[in-house]
Amino acid sequence: xxxxxxxxxxxxPMRLAEVATxxxxxxxxxxxxxxxxxxxxxxxxxxxxxxxxxxxxxxLILGNDFSGVVAKVGAKVTRFKVGDDIYGRPRKSRIGTFAxxxxxxxxxxxxxxxxxxxxxxxxxxxxxxTSYQALKDILQLQKGQKILIQxxxxxxxxxxxxxxxxMGATVATTASEAGTNLVKSLGADEIINYKTEKFEExxxxxxxxxxxxxxxxxxxxxxxxxxxxxxVSVSGLPNARFGKEYGSGFLKTLLFSAxxxxxxxxxxxxxxxxxxxFMKPSGEQLRIIANFVETGKIKPIIDSVFPFEDAQKAMEYxxxxxxxxxxxxxxR
Numbered sequence: 001x002x003x004x005x006x007x008x009x010x011x012x013p014m015r016l017a018e019v020a021t022x023x024x025x026x027x028x029x030x031x032x033x034x035x036x037x038x039x040x041x042x043x044x045x046x047x048x049x050x051x052x053x054x055x056x057x058x059x060l061i062l063g064n065d066f067s068g069v070v071a072k073v074g075a076k077v078t079r080f081k082v083g084d085d086i087y088g089r090p091r092k093s094r095i096g097t098f099a100x101x102x103x104x105x106x107x108x109x110x111x112x113x114x115x116x117x118x119x120x121x122x123x124x125x126x127x128x129x130t131s132y133q134a135l136k137d138i139l140q141l142q143k144g145q146k147i148l149i150q151x152x153x154x155x156x157x158x159x160x161x162x163x164x165x166x167m168g169a170t171v172a173t174t175a176s177e178a179g180t181n182l183v184k185s186l187g188a189d190e191i192i193n194y195k196t197e198k199f200e201e202x203x204x205x206x207x208x209x210x211x212x213x214x215x216x217x218x219x220x221x222x223x224x225x226x227x228x229x230x231x232v233s234v235s236g237l238p239n240a241r242f243g244k245e246y247g248s249g250f251l252k253t254l255l256f257s258a259x260x261x262x263x264x265x266x267x268x269x270x271x272x273x274x275x276x277x278f279m280k281p282s283g284e285q286l287r288i289i290a291n292f293v294e295t296g297k298i299k300p301i302i303d304s305v306f307p308f309e310d311a312q313k314a315m316e317y318x319x320x321x322x323x324x325x326x327x328x329x330x331x332r
Contacts, residue, residue, distance in 0.1 A: 027105055088104055182301070182324055
Protein backbone atom coordinates (compact mmCIF):
# COMPACT_ATOMS: atom_id res chain seq x y z
CA UNK A 1 0.00 0.00 0.00
CA UNK A 2 1.03 3.64 -0.35
CA UNK A 3 1.88 5.58 2.80
CA UNK A 4 3.48 8.88 3.85
CA UNK A 5 6.46 8.11 6.10
CA UNK A 6 9.35 9.77 7.88
CA UNK A 7 12.70 8.07 8.42
CA UNK A 8 13.90 10.01 11.46
CA UNK A 9 12.79 12.63 13.96
CA UNK A 10 13.21 16.29 13.02
CA UNK A 11 11.82 18.83 10.58
CA UNK A 12 12.14 16.44 7.67
CA PRO A 13 9.66 16.11 4.80
CA MET A 14 7.45 13.07 4.53
CA ARG A 15 8.03 10.76 1.59
CA LEU A 16 5.56 8.63 -0.33
CA ALA A 17 6.51 4.97 0.11
CA GLU A 18 5.26 1.50 -0.72
CA VAL A 19 4.87 -0.48 2.52
CA ALA A 20 3.22 -3.73 3.55
CA THR A 21 -0.52 -3.65 4.22
CA UNK A 22 -0.90 -4.21 7.99
CA UNK A 23 -2.02 -7.51 9.46
CA UNK A 24 -4.95 -7.37 11.86
CA UNK A 25 -5.37 -8.86 15.31
CA UNK A 26 -8.46 -10.72 16.49
CA UNK A 27 -10.08 -7.55 17.90
CA UNK A 28 -9.03 -5.30 15.01
CA UNK A 29 -10.45 -4.29 11.66
CA UNK A 30 -8.55 -3.45 8.51
CA UNK A 31 -9.83 -0.05 7.47
CA UNK A 32 -9.61 1.10 3.87
CA UNK A 33 -8.84 4.79 4.43
CA UNK A 34 -10.71 7.29 2.27
CA UNK A 35 -9.63 10.49 4.02
CA UNK A 36 -7.41 11.60 6.90
CA UNK A 37 -6.86 14.93 8.59
CA UNK A 38 -3.74 16.92 9.47
CA UNK A 39 -3.36 17.84 13.15
CA UNK A 40 -0.65 19.75 15.05
CA UNK A 41 0.22 16.54 16.89
CA UNK A 42 1.47 15.15 13.55
CA UNK A 43 4.34 17.60 13.31
CA UNK A 44 4.96 17.39 17.07
CA UNK A 45 5.43 13.63 16.65
CA UNK A 46 7.62 14.21 13.57
CA UNK A 47 9.79 16.69 15.48
CA UNK A 48 10.24 14.26 18.39
CA UNK A 49 8.41 16.49 20.85
CA UNK A 50 6.40 13.63 22.33
CA UNK A 51 9.34 11.21 22.68
CA UNK A 52 9.16 11.44 26.46
CA UNK A 53 5.59 10.14 26.28
CA UNK A 54 5.92 7.63 23.47
CA UNK A 55 8.73 6.57 21.11
CA UNK A 56 8.11 5.26 17.60
CA UNK A 57 10.09 2.93 15.36
CA UNK A 58 11.25 4.28 12.01
CA UNK A 59 10.22 4.48 9.26
CA LEU A 60 6.99 5.86 10.74
CA ILE A 61 3.67 6.45 9.02
CA LEU A 62 2.19 9.67 10.38
CA GLY A 63 -1.51 10.47 10.78
CA ASN A 64 -3.86 10.38 13.76
CA ASP A 65 -7.45 10.19 12.49
CA PHE A 66 -9.40 9.04 9.45
CA SER A 67 -12.62 7.96 7.82
CA GLY A 68 -13.06 4.94 5.61
CA VAL A 69 -14.61 1.53 5.07
CA VAL A 70 -14.11 -1.76 6.90
CA ALA A 71 -12.23 -4.07 4.50
CA LYS A 72 -11.65 -7.01 6.86
CA VAL A 73 -12.55 -7.94 10.45
CA GLY A 74 -10.66 -9.93 13.08
CA ALA A 75 -12.03 -13.20 14.44
CA LYS A 76 -13.40 -11.66 17.66
CA VAL A 77 -14.72 -8.36 16.28
CA THR A 78 -18.40 -7.99 17.18
CA ARG A 79 -19.34 -4.36 16.48
CA PHE A 80 -18.46 -4.02 12.79
CA LYS A 81 -18.73 -5.88 9.52
CA VAL A 82 -17.05 -5.62 6.13
CA GLY A 83 -18.48 -2.66 4.21
CA ASP A 84 -19.30 -0.47 7.23
CA ASP A 85 -18.47 3.23 6.85
CA ILE A 86 -16.40 4.20 9.88
CA TYR A 87 -14.31 6.97 11.39
CA GLY A 88 -11.80 6.87 14.19
CA ARG A 89 -8.64 7.80 16.02
CA PRO A 90 -6.13 4.96 16.49
CA ARG A 91 -4.39 4.46 19.82
CA LYS A 92 -1.06 6.25 20.07
CA SER A 93 0.98 3.08 19.66
CA ARG A 94 -0.79 2.31 16.36
CA ILE A 95 -0.92 5.64 14.50
CA GLY A 96 -0.54 5.78 10.72
CA THR A 97 -3.59 7.17 8.92
CA PHE A 98 -1.60 8.82 6.10
CA ALA A 99 -1.89 5.53 4.25
CA UNK A 100 -4.30 3.48 2.19
CA UNK A 101 -5.03 1.04 5.04
CA UNK A 102 -4.72 0.85 8.82
CA UNK A 103 -5.25 -1.95 11.36
CA UNK A 104 -7.29 -0.49 14.21
CA UNK A 105 -8.95 -1.88 17.36
CA UNK A 106 -12.74 -2.00 17.18
CA UNK A 107 -12.95 0.01 20.42
CA UNK A 108 -11.27 2.96 18.68
CA UNK A 109 -13.79 3.45 15.85
CA UNK A 110 -17.47 4.22 15.33
CA UNK A 111 -19.87 4.29 12.42
CA UNK A 112 -19.33 7.42 10.34
CA UNK A 113 -21.98 10.14 10.79
CA UNK A 114 -24.51 9.38 8.04
CA UNK A 115 -24.84 12.99 6.90
CA UNK A 116 -21.12 13.53 6.30
CA UNK A 117 -18.87 12.78 3.34
CA UNK A 118 -15.63 10.90 4.04
CA UNK A 119 -13.52 14.11 4.01
CA UNK A 120 -15.97 15.80 6.40
CA UNK A 121 -15.99 12.78 8.73
CA UNK A 122 -12.19 12.60 8.73
CA UNK A 123 -12.06 16.13 10.14
CA UNK A 124 -13.71 15.13 13.39
CA UNK A 125 -12.17 12.25 15.42
CA UNK A 126 -9.10 13.91 16.94
CA UNK A 127 -10.57 17.38 17.50
CA UNK A 128 -13.89 15.93 18.61
CA UNK A 129 -12.40 13.56 21.17
CA THR A 130 -9.93 16.21 22.38
CA SER A 131 -12.71 18.74 22.90
CA TYR A 132 -15.08 16.23 24.50
CA GLN A 133 -12.48 14.95 26.96
CA ALA A 134 -11.33 18.49 27.80
CA LEU A 135 -14.76 20.07 28.29
CA LYS A 136 -16.81 17.12 29.55
CA ASP A 137 -14.40 14.77 31.32
CA ILE A 138 -11.85 17.19 32.78
CA LEU A 139 -13.45 20.63 33.05
CA GLN A 140 -16.94 19.17 33.64
CA LEU A 141 -18.34 22.33 32.08
CA GLN A 142 -21.78 23.30 33.36
CA LYS A 143 -24.60 25.34 31.86
CA GLY A 144 -24.09 29.03 32.62
CA GLN A 145 -20.34 28.77 33.20
CA LYS A 146 -17.83 30.90 31.30
CA ILE A 147 -14.95 29.37 29.35
CA LEU A 148 -12.00 30.78 27.41
CA ILE A 149 -11.13 28.69 24.33
CA GLN A 150 -7.82 29.70 22.77
CA UNK A 151 -7.39 29.87 18.97
CA UNK A 152 -11.07 29.53 18.17
CA UNK A 153 -10.62 29.42 14.39
CA UNK A 154 -8.25 26.45 14.53
CA UNK A 155 -9.18 22.80 14.12
CA UNK A 156 -9.73 22.08 17.82
CA UNK A 157 -11.13 25.55 18.51
CA UNK A 158 -13.89 25.37 15.90
CA UNK A 159 -15.16 22.10 17.40
CA UNK A 160 -14.68 23.14 21.03
CA UNK A 161 -16.70 26.36 20.61
CA UNK A 162 -19.65 24.41 19.21
CA UNK A 163 -19.45 21.80 21.98
CA UNK A 164 -19.19 24.43 24.73
CA UNK A 165 -22.25 26.24 23.37
CA UNK A 166 -24.11 22.91 23.18
CA MET A 167 -23.26 22.44 26.88
CA GLY A 168 -24.78 25.85 27.67
CA ALA A 169 -21.59 27.80 28.40
CA THR A 170 -20.63 31.39 27.62
CA VAL A 171 -17.61 31.29 25.31
CA ALA A 172 -14.76 33.75 24.85
CA THR A 173 -12.13 33.01 22.24
CA THR A 174 -9.05 34.47 20.62
CA ALA A 175 -8.87 34.91 16.85
CA SER A 176 -7.40 37.18 14.19
CA GLU A 177 -9.57 39.53 12.18
CA ALA A 178 -9.64 36.89 9.43
CA GLY A 179 -11.16 34.34 11.83
CA THR A 180 -13.68 36.62 13.55
CA ASN A 181 -16.68 35.91 11.33
CA LEU A 182 -16.08 32.16 11.55
CA VAL A 183 -15.93 31.99 15.36
CA LYS A 184 -18.92 34.33 15.62
CA SER A 185 -20.91 32.00 13.34
CA LEU A 186 -20.05 29.09 15.66
CA GLY A 187 -21.52 30.90 18.67
CA ALA A 188 -18.56 32.63 20.36
CA ASP A 189 -19.93 35.28 22.74
CA GLU A 190 -16.75 37.34 23.11
CA ILE A 191 -13.98 37.50 20.54
CA ILE A 192 -10.56 38.92 21.37
CA ASN A 193 -8.35 39.93 18.44
CA TYR A 194 -5.05 38.50 19.66
CA LYS A 195 -3.09 40.80 17.32
CA THR A 196 -4.41 44.03 18.85
CA GLU A 197 -5.86 43.05 22.24
CA LYS A 198 -4.69 41.23 25.37
CA PHE A 199 -7.23 38.65 26.52
CA GLU A 200 -5.79 38.62 30.04
CA GLU A 201 -6.67 42.31 30.43
CA UNK A 202 -10.21 41.94 29.07
CA UNK A 203 -11.56 38.71 30.61
CA UNK A 204 -12.18 38.22 34.34
CA UNK A 205 -13.63 35.58 36.66
CA UNK A 206 -13.91 32.80 34.10
CA UNK A 207 -14.68 29.30 35.31
CA UNK A 208 -12.41 27.48 32.88
CA UNK A 209 -9.94 27.74 30.02
CA UNK A 210 -9.12 25.32 27.22
CA UNK A 211 -5.58 26.03 26.06
CA UNK A 212 -4.40 24.87 22.64
CA UNK A 213 -1.32 27.10 22.39
CA UNK A 214 0.87 26.51 25.44
CA UNK A 215 3.71 28.84 26.40
CA UNK A 216 2.88 32.42 27.33
CA UNK A 217 -0.76 32.07 26.27
CA UNK A 218 -1.20 29.29 28.83
CA UNK A 219 0.56 31.26 31.57
CA UNK A 220 -1.59 34.34 30.92
CA UNK A 221 -4.76 32.21 31.08
CA UNK A 222 -4.32 31.82 34.84
CA UNK A 223 -5.04 35.56 35.21
CA UNK A 224 -8.58 35.24 33.85
CA UNK A 225 -9.68 32.17 35.86
CA UNK A 226 -11.39 32.63 39.21
CA UNK A 227 -10.20 30.86 42.35
CA UNK A 228 -11.21 27.21 42.23
CA UNK A 229 -11.40 27.22 38.43
CA UNK A 230 -9.74 24.85 35.96
CA UNK A 231 -7.42 24.97 32.98
CA VAL A 232 -6.86 22.09 30.57
CA SER A 233 -4.12 22.20 27.94
CA VAL A 234 -3.13 20.04 24.99
CA SER A 235 -0.06 22.17 24.24
CA GLY A 236 1.37 22.90 27.68
CA LEU A 237 3.81 20.69 29.53
CA PRO A 238 2.85 17.46 31.33
CA ASN A 239 3.13 17.90 35.10
CA ALA A 240 3.80 15.50 37.98
CA ARG A 241 0.07 14.78 38.40
CA PHE A 242 -0.11 13.67 34.76
CA GLY A 243 3.02 11.54 35.16
CA LYS A 244 1.50 9.65 38.09
CA GLU A 245 -1.88 9.16 36.40
CA TYR A 246 -0.28 8.11 33.10
CA GLY A 247 2.04 5.65 34.87
CA SER A 248 5.17 7.30 33.50
CA GLY A 249 7.46 6.03 36.24
CA PHE A 250 9.45 7.90 38.86
CA LEU A 251 12.15 9.39 36.60
CA LYS A 252 9.81 10.74 33.90
CA THR A 253 7.40 12.07 36.53
CA LEU A 254 10.33 13.89 38.13
CA LEU A 255 11.24 15.38 34.73
CA PHE A 256 7.64 16.48 34.15
CA SER A 257 7.60 18.10 37.60
CA ALA A 258 10.80 20.04 36.91
CA UNK A 259 9.76 21.13 33.40
CA UNK A 260 6.33 22.34 34.55
CA UNK A 261 7.46 24.14 37.72
CA UNK A 262 6.31 27.56 36.41
CA UNK A 263 2.78 26.29 35.70
CA UNK A 264 2.67 24.55 39.09
CA UNK A 265 3.61 27.83 40.77
CA UNK A 266 0.79 29.58 38.89
CA UNK A 267 -1.63 26.85 39.99
CA UNK A 268 -0.83 27.58 43.64
CA UNK A 269 -0.80 31.36 43.24
CA UNK A 270 -4.23 31.53 41.58
CA UNK A 271 -5.80 28.41 43.20
CA UNK A 272 -6.55 27.04 39.73
CA UNK A 273 -6.24 23.37 38.77
CA UNK A 274 -4.10 22.67 35.69
CA UNK A 275 -4.46 19.45 33.71
CA UNK A 276 -2.42 18.31 30.72
CA UNK A 277 -4.59 16.32 28.31
CA PHE A 278 -3.07 13.45 26.32
CA MET A 279 -6.26 12.44 24.55
CA LYS A 280 -7.38 8.80 24.49
CA PRO A 281 -9.14 7.07 21.58
CA SER A 282 -12.76 6.15 22.29
CA GLY A 283 -15.29 4.59 19.95
CA GLU A 284 -17.95 5.17 22.60
CA GLN A 285 -17.34 8.93 22.61
CA LEU A 286 -17.19 8.98 18.81
CA ARG A 287 -20.70 7.50 18.79
CA ILE A 288 -21.90 10.36 21.02
CA ILE A 289 -20.19 12.88 18.74
CA ALA A 290 -21.73 11.25 15.65
CA ASN A 291 -25.16 11.85 17.21
CA PHE A 292 -24.34 15.53 17.75
CA VAL A 293 -23.35 15.78 14.08
CA GLU A 294 -26.31 13.83 12.69
CA THR A 295 -28.77 15.99 14.64
CA GLY A 296 -27.16 19.19 13.35
CA LYS A 297 -25.84 20.34 16.72
CA ILE A 298 -22.20 20.33 15.56
CA LYS A 299 -20.85 20.74 12.04
CA PRO A 300 -17.39 20.06 10.61
CA ILE A 301 -15.32 23.09 9.66
CA ILE A 302 -12.89 22.44 6.81
CA ASP A 303 -10.33 24.87 5.43
CA SER A 304 -8.95 22.81 2.53
CA VAL A 305 -8.86 19.31 1.03
CA PHE A 306 -5.54 18.15 -0.43
CA PRO A 307 -4.82 15.13 -2.66
CA PHE A 308 -2.83 12.43 -0.87
CA GLU A 309 0.29 13.21 -2.93
CA ASP A 310 0.29 16.75 -1.49
CA ALA A 311 0.45 15.61 2.14
CA GLN A 312 3.73 17.45 2.72
CA LYS A 313 2.23 20.68 1.36
CA ALA A 314 -0.77 20.22 3.68
CA MET A 315 1.55 19.66 6.66
CA GLU A 316 3.44 22.88 5.87
CA TYR A 317 0.17 24.80 5.62
CA UNK A 318 -0.88 23.39 8.99
CA UNK A 319 2.40 24.52 10.53
CA UNK A 320 1.89 28.05 9.18
CA UNK A 321 -1.04 28.49 11.57
CA UNK A 322 -3.12 30.14 8.84
CA UNK A 323 -5.74 27.42 8.42
CA UNK A 324 -9.31 28.17 9.52
CA UNK A 325 -10.72 24.79 10.52
CA UNK A 326 -9.35 21.42 9.42
CA UNK A 327 -7.01 20.32 6.64
CA UNK A 328 -7.93 17.04 4.95
CA UNK A 329 -6.03 14.51 2.85
CA UNK A 330 -8.24 12.77 0.30
CA UNK A 331 -6.75 9.31 -0.09
CA ARG A 332 -9.47 7.67 -2.23
